[in-house]
Amino acid sequence: MSPSSTTLLLLLHLLLLHSATSATTSPPSTTASPPSTTVSPPSTTTTSSTLDPKQVRALQSLYIPTTHDPCTQPSTTCDTATPFRHLLSLRLTNCSDDLSLSTTALSSLSTLTSLTFINCHLPIIHFPTTLSTNLRSLTSINSLQHLSGVFLSRFPNLTDLTISGDNIKASGIHIITSNMKSLTTITLSGANLTGVIPKHWNPKLTHMDFSSNKLNGTIPTSLTLLDSLKLLNLSSNQLTGEIPSSFGDLISLQNLSLSSNSLSGSIPGSISGLSRLTHLDLSSNQFNGTIPRSISEMKGLKYLNLEKNNFHGVMPFNTSFIKSLVVFKINGNENLCYNHSSVLKKLKLGIAACDKHGLPILPPPAADEPSSSVDDMTSGDYDDDGGSDKKKDGGDHGPNKVVLGVAIGLSAVVFLIIFLVILSKCGGRCCCCC
Ligand SMILES: *[C@@H]1O[C@H](CO)[C@@H](O)[C@H](O)[C@H]1NC(C)=O
Ligand SMILES: *[C@@H]1O[C@H](CO)[C@@H](O)[C@H](O)[C@H]1NC(C)=O
Ligand SMILES: *[C@@H]1O[C@H](CO)[C@@H](O)[C@H](O)[C@H]1NC(C)=O
Ligand SMILES: *[C@@H]1O[C@H](CO)[C@@H](O)[C@H](O)[C@H]1NC(C)=O
Ligand SMILES: *[C@@H]1O[C@H](CO)[C@@H](O)[C@H](O)[C@H]1NC(C)=O
Ligand SMILES: *[C@@H]1O[C@H](CO)[C@@H](O)[C@H](O)[C@H]1NC(C)=O
Ligand SMILES: *[C@@H]1O[C@H](CO)[C@@H](O)[C@H](O)[C@H]1NC(C)=O
Ligand SMILES: *[C@@H]1O[C@H](CO)[C@@H](O)[C@H](O)[C@H]1NC(C)=O
Ligand SMILES: *[C@@H]1O[C@H](CO)[C@@H](O)[C@H](O)[C@H]1NC(C)=O
Numbered sequence: 447m448s449p450s451s452t453t454l455l456l457l458l459h460l461l462l463l464h465s466a467t468s469a470t471t472s473p474p475s476t477t478a479s480p481p482s483t484t485v486s487p488p489s490t491t492t493t494s495s496t497l498d499p500k501q502v503r504a505l506q507s508l509y510i511p512t513t514h515d516p517c518t519q520p521s522t523t524c525d526t527a528t529p530f531r532h533l534l535s536l537r538l539t540n541c542s543d544d545l546s547l548s549t550t551a552l553s554s555l556s557t558l559t560s561l562t563f564i565n566c567h568l569p570i571i572h573f574p575t576t577l578s579t580n581l582r583s584l585t586s587i588n589s590l591q592h593l594s595g596v597f598l599s600r601f602p603n604l605t606d607l608t609i610s611g612d613n614i615k616a617s618g619i620h621i622i623t624s625n626m627k628s629l630t631t632i633t634l635s636g637a638n639l640t641g642v643i644p645k646h647w648n649p650k651l652t653h654m655d656f657s658s659n660k661l662n663g664t665i666p667t668s669l670t671l672l673d674s675l676k677l678l679n680l681s682s683n684q685l686t687g688e689i690p691s692s693f694g695d696l697i698s699l700q701n702l703s704l705s706s707n708s709l710s711g712s713i714p715g716s717i718s719g720l721s722r723l724t725h726l727d728l729s730s731n732q733f734n735g736t737i738p739r740s741i742s743e744m745k746g747l748k749y750l751n752l753e754k755n756n757f758h759g760v761m762p763f764n765t766s767f768i769k770s771l772v773v774f775k776i777n778g779n780e781n782l783c784y785n786h787s788s789v790l791k792k793l794k795l796g797i798a799a800c801d802k803h804g805l806p807i808l809p810p811p812a813a814d815e816p817s818s819s820v821d822d823m824t825s826g827d828y829d830d831d832g833g834s835d836k837k838k839d840g841g842d843h844g845p846n847k848v849v850l851g852v853a854i855g856l857s858a859v860v861f862l863i864i865f866l867v868i869l870s871k872c873g874g875r876c877c878c879c880c
Contacts, residue, residue, distance in 0.1 A: 498530040504554035508538060509545060525557070532557040535583075541566035552577055563589035570597060579603055586612050593637075595621035602626060608633040619656070620644040634659070635679075643680070647672060655679040657703070662686065665704075670695045681705040681727065688712075694719035703727040705751065713737065718744055725749040729775065732756055737782075742767040753796075754778035760804045761797065764788040768795075781806065 497505075502512050510516065517524035521537040536558055538545075547568055555561075556576035560583040569591045583606040586593070593609065595616025601607070602625045610633060616622060618641030623629065631653035642663035643656065651672050657679045664687030665680065676698050685707040694716025702720075705727045712735025713728065724746050733755040739762035741750070750771055758781035765788065768774050776782065777796025783806035786799045798806035 495526075495528045495531050497524060498532055498554075500554040501533050501557075504551040505533075507548060507551045509542060510538075523560075534558065535560035535562075537562040537564070538566045538589075539564045541568065543567070547571050549574065556580060559583065561585070563587070565589060567591060573600065575600075582606065584608070586610070588612065598622045599625055603628060605629060606631045609637055610635045611637075613638045617641060618644070619661075623647075630674075642666075643669070643685075650674050652698070653677045656683065658682040660684055664688075665690060665709075667692060672696065674698050676722075677701045679703045680707065683707050685709055689714055689717070691716060693717055696720060697722070699723055700746075701725040704731065705729040707731050709733060711735070713741075715740055717741070720744065722746055727751040728755065730754040734758065736760075737762055739763075747771060749773045751775045752779070756780075757782045759783075760785050760800050761789070761795070765790045765793065768793060783807070 497512075497516050502516065505512050505516055510519075510521070516522055516533075517531055521539065522533055523535045524531040524533055533555060534557065536555065541563075545566065545568065547570075549571060552571070553574045553576075556574055557580065558577060559580055561581060562583075562585040564585070564587045566589045568589060570593060578600050579602060581601055582603060584601055584604055585606070585608040587608065588611040590609075590612050593612055593614045595614060595618075598607070598609070598614065598616075599622055604626050605628050607622075607626070607629065608631070614622070614634065614637040616639065619634065619639060620641075622634070623632065623644060624646075627648060629648050630650055632651070633653070633655040635655050636658040639656070639659040639661060641661065643661060643666055645666045645668045647654075647669070649672065652674050653676060654669075654672075655677065658681070661680070661683040662685065665685060667690040669675075669678070670690050670692040673695065675696050678696070678699060679701070681703040682705070685704070687709065688711030689704070689709065691714045693714055697720070699720050700722050702723060702725065706729070709728075709731040710733060713733060715738045717723075717726075718738060718740035721744065723744055726741075726747060726749065729751040730753070733752075734757065736759040737752065737757050741747070742763050748771055751773065753775040755778070757779045761776060761782055761784045763774075768789070774795075779797060783798045783800035783804070784795060785804075789795070791799070798808065801807050
């Protein structure tokens, strides 16, 4: 084989390798990993004592294999007591349908401080008091059936409570939480809950997610006292009223979603005081007024969704701010328009351009393509040929780059193969004239 064709083969290998790796390392952490209940695991290597035989039997009744040391399994953590170790945390995932909880097993497991069920469809049973007062963390994701507010109220020492995708029968959240003085994170999501958001919370609360329920009433002003709160998700409920004007007091807030409610009024200017905010979603409400320009001074903001509201006036953001965001959505605000001297038309924001009075120039009749939706509407006056589709839309950034990379890699490979074939056929002779 001639030296030049060896070089080419080498190149070919490199290219194949590259396209393979760029294909596998593609989507950046989009997998919705369930909240991992990490109770700080005490060192599991410094001791050789075995698990309490009572607890071994309890695990066996839950179909957890015990032939190897159960304390070394990823679904458990244990203390280091002698002569027997005890379980501190237990996670049951994807349980078989014939699994059931027994009072005997739960009594044996009363040393647990953390208990997690993920995709384990189990009817609840009475929890022994030693277990329910020991537990600091309780999680049920698509798991426990027939949950009630009264049942959940019997875990007074919880710091973390997560119920997601399981119905809770309760006349309101206060039934569940009024005795929990130490809560720092609470998620009650997709639980068919009604009533209003309670006013009183542990001031150290960091995480509140009541998304996808049927909560009504207003956002209590007292929530703005929670200066440790990092995440507030009240999306997909039936909340009414306005955002409290003291909202800027939530100085630790990083992620905020109030989307898909019936909230109204204007965005309080104080919101731009939330200097740590990265995620702001106010979409699908009836917010009105003008959008505060000060939002563009929030340095950490990456995700901004204001779509489907009643904002009016000139959209106060310029191209460089919009491009600093990973996701920006503003469509579905009929009376809002953008200033074409500060925003590139090719951003395709889905709102009309402003006339010189700051009013929307009505968009032209729908474009020819049948697929065009509200999202793709731009003012015809300024619509360029749209050479590069710069529409901001979170999901498709990474994957698009990967597809492009693979396409380039593959076409280079195909090209090289053709080249090699020609080269070998011509047997090293010059074949520019082939
Ligand atoms: C549980 O099942 C889901 C899908 O059925 C799977 O993705 C996941 O890895 C399973 N988890 C465990 C711990 O087996
Ligand atoms: C748990 O709660 C009970 C009842 O509220 C209380 O008496 C007890 O001191 C708490 N236990 C711990 C370990 O905090
Ligand atoms: C949700 O709660 C209502 C009562 O508020 C009840 O009528 C309905 O059956 C519940 N939905 C489900 C799916 O359990
Ligand atoms: C909330 O909904 C309940 C019915 O689920 C109703 O009785 C109550 O008046 C509503 N409260 C508010 C403040 O809208
Ligand atoms: C809020 O909850 C919804 C539904 O559970 C979820 O899709 C959304 O990503 C959450 N938003 C934030 C900011 O946590
Ligand atoms: C905005 O909504 C509030 C509450 O619905 C209303 O009182 C106010 O008049 C509205 N303001 C404008 C400018 O439409
Ligand atoms: C908070 O928002 C950021 C930016 O959008 C996002 O990457 C992150 O996953 C969100 N965190 C939670 C817990 O929702
Ligand atoms: C765009 O807006 C930001 C924030 O308001 C401002 O700092 C920046 O100077 C503006 N850029 C241009 C080119 O006007
Ligand atoms: C649009 O921006 C230009 C330059 O920043 C400014 O002179 C003009 O008044 C703005 N037009 C409207 C309608 O706000």
